[in-house]
Amino acid sequence: MYHSIFYKPVNTLNHMNKSDVKRIICSSVIAAATLVPVAVNAQQTHTETWGNGVERSLVYRPGDFDSKFYRIPAIVTAKDGSLVTVADKRIEHNGDLPAKIDVVSRRSTDGGKTWSNYVTVAQHDEVGGCGDPALVVDSKTGDILAIFSHGNGLWQKEPAHISVARSKDNGKTWGKMVDINPQILTTDPNGKQPIKCTSAFASSGRATQLANGRILFPLVVREENNPKFKVYAIYSDDSGKTWNVSKNPATCDGDESKAVQLADGTVIMSIRNRFGSLRKFSFSKDNGTTWSEPMPVEGLPDPRCNGDIIRYTHNGEDLLLQSLPGDPKGRNNVAIYVSKDGGKTWPIKKTVVTIPSAYSSMTEMPDGSIGILTEESANDHYSYDIWFTKLPIEVILAGDKK
Numbered sequence: 001m002y003h004s005i006f007y008k009p010v011n012t013l014n015h016m017n018k019s020d021v022k023r024i025i026c027s028s029v030i031a032a033a034t035l036v037p038v039a040v041n042a043q044q045t046h047t048e049t050w051g052n053g054v055e056r057s058l059v060y061r062p063g064d065f066d067s068k069f070y071r072i073p074a075i076v077t078a079k080d081g082s083l084v085t086v087a088d089k090r091i092e093h094n095g096d097l098p099a100k101i102d103v104v105s106r107r108s109t110d111g112g113k114t115w116s117n118y119v120t121v122a123q124h125d126e127v128g129g130c131g132d133p134a135l136v137v138d139s140k141t142g143d144i145l146a147i148f149s150h151g152n153g154l155w156q157k158e159p160a161h162i163s164v165a166r167s168k169d170n171g172k173t174w175g176k177m178v179d180i181n182p183q184i185l186t187t188d189p190n191g192k193q194p195i196k197c198t199s200a201f202a203s204s205g206r207a208t209q210l211a212n213g214r215i216l217f218p219l220v221v222r223e224e225n226n227p228k229f230k231v232y233a234i235y236s237d238d239s240g241k242t243w244n245v246s247k248n249p250a251t252c253d254g255d256e257s258k259a260v261q262l263a264d265g266t267v268i269m270s271i272r273n274r275f276g277s278l279r280k281f282s283f284s285k286d287n288g289t290t291w292s293e294p295m296p297v298e299g300l301p302d303p304r305c306n307g308d309i310i311r312y313t314h315n316g317e318d319l320l321l322q323s324l325p326g327d328p329k330g331r332n333n334v335a336i337y338v339s340k341d342g343g344k345t346w347p348i349k350k351t352v353v354t355i356p357s358a359y360s361s362m363t364e365m366p367d368g369s370i371g372i373l374t375e376e377s378a379n380d381h382y383s384y385d386i387w388f389t390k391l392p393i394e395v396i397l398a399g400d401k402k
Contacts, residue, residue: 053395054395055390056390057112057115058385058388059073059106059388060385062385065104066091067089067090068093068383069088070088070089070090070384071090071386072132073085073087073361073373073375073386074086074087074134074135074204075135075362075371075372076206076363077137077371078137078142078144078170079142081109081366082109082170083108083363084107084144085105086103088101088102089101089102089103089104091124094382096131096153097149097152097153098128098129098151098153099129102121102129103122103146103148104118104121105121105146105171105174107119107171111369111390112365112390119172119173121133122163122165122174127161128152128160129150129151130150130163131149132148132202132203132204134147134205135207136207136217138215140213140239141239143166143168143240144170144171145164145166145215146174148162148163148177149161149202150163152199154220155199157198157224159181159198160199160200161179161181162180162200162202162219162234163178163179163180164177165177166240180243181193184219184234185200185219185221193245194245195219196223198223200221201219202217202218203217203257203258205256205359206258206310206362206363207259208261208267210287212237212287213237214235214237214287214288215235216233216236216259216287217234218232218233218269219232219233219234228252228253229255229274233245233269233291235288246289246291248290248291250271250282251271251280251282253274253275254273254274254294255271256272257271258270258307259288260309260320261311262311262343265285266285267288268281268343269282269284269291270322271294272302278296278298278300278302279302279307279322280297281294281295282294299337301328302324302328303324303328306359307323307325308323308360308362310362310364312364312393314393314397318342319339320338320342320343321338321362323336323337323360323361324360326351331381332354332357333351333354333355333357334351334352334358334360334374334376336350336352336362336396338396348396348399350398350399351400352374352391353387355377355378356378356381358375360373360374360375369391371390372391373387374389
């Protein structure tokens with residue numbers, strides 16, 4: 001079962017009932033637009049419409065697949081060109097782990113117009129739920145790795161089991177989860193693992209593969225009696241069979257983070273700022289083994305929310321795209337920010353949605369468009385629909401109208 005929303009010409013107003021027409025007319029942007037959305041889900045009201053090439057579809061909706069809530073989206077483009085997504089299936093309530101949560105997946109073979117049936121990637125069991133998934137495609141093997149937490153959340157006194165599940169068929173099926181805690185972390189101060197902590201979780205959304213084949217994801221770590229969270233880079237040089245830990249954290253005061261590699265090999269850690277108002281960047285010159293002191297980034301407001309960062313080449317020019325809520329005061333109006341100078345400045349902002357919206361994940365599609373999954377809410381963040389939006393890069397680079 002799938003749910004889609006398509007954009008049709010304005011003359012479709014003639015076929016709507018009076019309440020639909022009134023709702024659309026009340027949207028100020030639509031009055032001047034060339035396209036308007038129809039068949040909008042009752043929980044969604046979008047006030048901006050874009051030009052040619054923009055398509056939207058509903059991927060995860062509360063109530064579907066025997067779940068009251070969905071959260072925490074991630075998306076990648078598989079080796080065969082299909083789009084593969086995962087999300088938390090929060091079965092009983094909208095809270096984080098520990099809870100009855102499964103990681104589920106849907107994929108699209110037509111560029112995001114329609115989506116497959118739900119597939120379970122990792123299911124809750126006697127240990128606990130599975131949540132906060134991240135995805136990465138291994139260019140060496142074509143496998144897709146899903147990295148997530150299993151069991152406890154961040155506020156318990158025993159860490160979650162950081163786990164990896166693998167798909168060898170472009171997201172159609174998934175293997176058993178593998179616990180990698182014995183390689184990376186322990187609560188035992190005398191343990192052999194590099195990280196000694198009270199709890200930890202893997203940053204959701206998207207992991208990264210570097211030019212040398214290294215797979216890397218950020219791990220958020222909480223220590224007893226320390227109100228600040230450290231963020232380490234966890235990396236594998238053998239396609240996810242074994243895992244190592246960076247020699248120092250990218251920050252000692254952070255939260256969910258994403259990594260991206262520039263053309264010169266520098267790796268940026270884009271860090272959620274728990275207490276400030278700007279995104280923070282830390283830099284690595286050795287493929288994530290060591291990290292610089294983090295610095296706030298002017299032009300990237302961060303309302304304490306997860307987002308994504310990817311590198312994109314357009315007409316020979318290297319770009320960085322960072323998705324975050326565009327409202328610096330809260331989780332609203334998810335936007336894509338663009339940098340043309342390696343993250344120093346962010347002069348372009350393209351708003352994706354103009355309603356309460358939170359986490360997001362992006363991927364480059366085979367035709368060069370950007371696909372973004374966004375959590376979107378019409379009930380003040382009580383619940384989220386997770387929508388897919390396909391955006392031509394030209395639409396993003398045009399930015400918002402002043």
